[in-house]
Amino acid sequence: MPTNLMWLIFLLPVASFVIVSALIKPFINNESKLPGYVTILAITGSFALSVWALVTVMSAEGHVIDVPAITWLNIGNLTISINMIMDSLTAVMLVVVTFVSLMVQIYSLGYLHRDPVNTVDTGFPRYYAWMSLFTASMLGLIIAGNLLMMFMFWEMVGLCSYLLIGFWFHKPAAANAAKKAFIVTRLGDFGFLAAILLIFANTHTFDTNALRDLAMTGVLAGNVLTWAAIGIFAGAAGKSAQFPLHVWLPDAMEGPTPVSALIHSATMVSAGVFLVARTFPLFVFSTQALTTVAIIGGFTAIFAASMGMVMNDIKRVLAYSTISQLGFMMLGLGASGLGIAHESNLTAEIIRGATAVGIFHLFTHAFFKSLLFLGSGSVNHASGTFDMRKMGGLGKAMPWTCITFVIGSLSLAGIWPLAGFWSKDEILAKAMENQPFLFVLALITVFMTAFYMFRAVFMTFSGEYKGGEVHEPHDAQEKASDHEEHNAHTTQPHESPAIMVLPLVLLSILAIVAGFWNITGAFSAFMGHETESKTIIQGLFGVFTENWLPIASLLVAISGIFMAYVMYSVKWLSPSKIADGFFKPLYILFSRKYYMDELYENIIVSKLLLGGLFKGFQKLDEQVIDGTVNGAGSGTRNSGNVLRKLQNGQLQFYGLFIGIGIVAIAVCLFIFG
């Protein structure tokens, strides 16, 4: 594949952003679906090129292709270039992002036409312009070969997610969620920026390959390396919603559901995991950093899953599930990094290979999580609500949605032989080897995951239909979202149109088969240096004969599903009794989200920051800084007025000035020269 074409993968969505925002929006009627077609066309092109790039990288020596850098700026001895990394990590991510984005764009054609808030303007051009930019930013982040470019695209991803979460900005909940997402992730970005500056101050380079070499030769080491890695991880934790910066993600579901699907699977949140994988050479040489990643990941996984078990809003269940699964990926990265940290003679391939575990889960997760979100949008399309207590019995009315949603849930729960099983199993294995305690937490998480997913499945699709949005919403926030998002409610639920079902079917196929890429070890071999070790049959069935772990995790998952079946389908156990009984304190703790929002908003923001620190700053600002600035400002202004008086229009005065000027220069020269 010609390397010039690789840039097109990124440039096509940029072009569709420009076309939609600069040409279509001003000149073509807003109801037109043209922006959607343009965007879909551009992303289809990107996807095709990404697949081509993947095939090319697969056959390339060492799974890396050198792409010539473009010099952006060359002044004296300062050179800043735009360079691209095209290795197996890039190629896999490109395919995932372009494919999921393509599915989401197609689905949106059907979903968005009934934007109910603003019946005059569907916001079609605005939506597709931002979606294009969002995809382009994520693709830019993936191909970026230096930290400066990565940071730029990183921030653009953040900005686009802000715009899209707040797409229905007339809804206060959406506007607030957008702000929250922007501010919370910005806290992590501060760490990332600090890490970039720290790295540059010590190495004078931004280039990721150069940094990898510096870390491998031991030039970049010690505390600097640890702090740089932890700073980068802080950025990643913000974007990937890791504890304690996870609070923005559940609220982010206020955006249109296809946006959530994209944010939760292929873009935004996976950016954090990708960043850690891309800068993994910095982590590998610092056990402290790796341990931090593993612990935060493992803790986030179980922490978020526990909250997912009690949510009643189907999108919130999925949101906590995303946080939990991202924790899994971080755990996988940290644990497998610890696995190779003590080896001598590490090569670049071994280090990249170590990220395979986390990235493989990212890969499979992107398919089934976008499937689940799109499925929840389809359910909402039919019932007019996201509250699962008002659904039920939708399985009969919408068979396609039901089947695909169940496939996604099985995959997420980790049932053999679906995609989620394979990727989750590898993370568990790595955790067991390197972090036994975190392994126990992860195993509990597997149970919780299976439970909350099938709780959602049974509440939504089985039993009797409970009439959608007719019931009174139970709290103000949901009221707002139900009421405004879906006024076009019909009493009889029905299947969504084909344009929405098609992406569901395609994604569900991948949710089944995506895991097969690594049953022979092919994915790990592609990422790293190992070779394929097994045949397909050995991989597919032999997995249970090697050790007890896959069997155990499968049993745990099945017991989770069974538990959900018992409580929500056949109702041998009443959920409300459990919530009121022995588990009441836990139930309250989970459903109040561990009081994290209260901690942040009431204690940290209003008491500590607004009441304390900022008040102090305000005093300082009013009394010291304002005084100085006002003084300087009025001084400049006054001098401006004086100077204006000099400009009196008198010609002889002007001539005199020239004379004075010459004399002044000459006198100065002869005195000081």
Added chain:
Amino acid sequence: MDFTLLTPELTLLVTAIAVILLDLFISRKGFLTVVSLLGLAIATVFTFGLRDDLSQAAFSKMLAVDNFAFFFKLLFIGIAAMVIIASTDYVSKFKNFRGEYHALILIATLGMMLMAATTELITVYVSLEVASISLYALSGFLKDGKSSESAVKYMILGAVSSAVLLYGMALVFGVTGKTQIGEIAASIQLSGYSNLLDNPALIMGIVLLVAGFGFKIAAIPFQMWVPDVYEGAPTPVVGFLSVGSKAAGFAIIVRLFFTAFEFPESLSLDWGAIYAVLAIAGMIIGNASAIAQSNIKRLLGYSSIAQAGYLLVGLATLGIAPANEVIGRSSILFFLISYALANLGAFVAIIAISNKIESDEIKDYAGIGKRAPVLALCLTVCLISLIGMLPTAGFMAKFYIFNGAVQNGLLWLVIIAVLNSVISAFYYLRVVKAMWFNEPASLEKVPSSGALRFSLLITTLGVLFMGIVPNLLLTFAEWAARILRF
């Protein structure tokens, strides 16, 4: 006498005469614009035709045909073309003499092109006057009170500065006995003055040269004509002289000082320091005065004084940097392209807006963003470039010029320059604020002609292009900075 080396200049001369004659016979005056542009296009072709003959001395060492001159020829042709395109509507205001208007612009361009190429003091003076006198006439073209006043002021002060310049040249000639600038350099080096007071006449001559050229580039304190002329003269002409005349002034200063006075040690005069002081004065006084302006043309007048201040930082670097270091010259060239694009763009936008609302007052620009979004957007981009913010050409140009200064130990000067850039943001953004955030007086759309929109689009895209993909023009500027010395 190889006249092929003069083909671009001769083309402009022929075109100018042709335009005047055609004016007598043709009733559709729009044709004059076409002919002028055609002449410029042919001149461009001839300029490129000389590319293989670069680096030679012509006409008994009176003119240089080198990269530096090539660069400025293209720049001036481009500026003239933009000004002529932007004038298409404006010229309908003139009852008569539309042929002369175009011819004068072409002749001024011819003068500027010669200014960038001359290597001899007499030719310097002649070419400078060719350009200046055309501009005096152009300033008075509206024939109303303000326009005539500005033309008279410009001419009288221009005459004073020419006298100063001639006096300086006479002193330099008196001391060295030469008018060819390479020979002046050789003569100075031969004498090897070890003390400043060894030859006060030469020093005084240099001071007078600085003052004389300072008038062209609007350096403090030789800038007093600027606000009055900017306010009174026809707007396209103001755009022309704010960009073309200034660039020509810098071209001649760079060539003259770099060649004739290239060895400050043998002069024992640090002329870089003079420019550093002028830079500070220009930036501070230009910016401080601009803040108090309510008329946008006057505001841009003071802004051009401040911009000249940033360019003078480059001249200070040139005086201090070793002769083989290209950054002092190339950064000035790069800044000139960036400034030409942004300032011309701003003037074109003002022509388009003011034509319709019939006011140059900033307060009347309220709500233009609603009435003419494209014009307002382009003007905003150009103003942002003049401030020097990303992602525009202005940022790169300032970064480049300041970077060169810092590398040559002028950090203190750069700190002052950066502080001034911050101050300048205030008055540029005030216009932006008025356009986008203030309530419009009426909601009537502001239409603009295709020609104006075309030239505005070119300049705005150029500003963005230079900011986003700077390397192409950076390389060109470095190539063009090679000055032939003989």
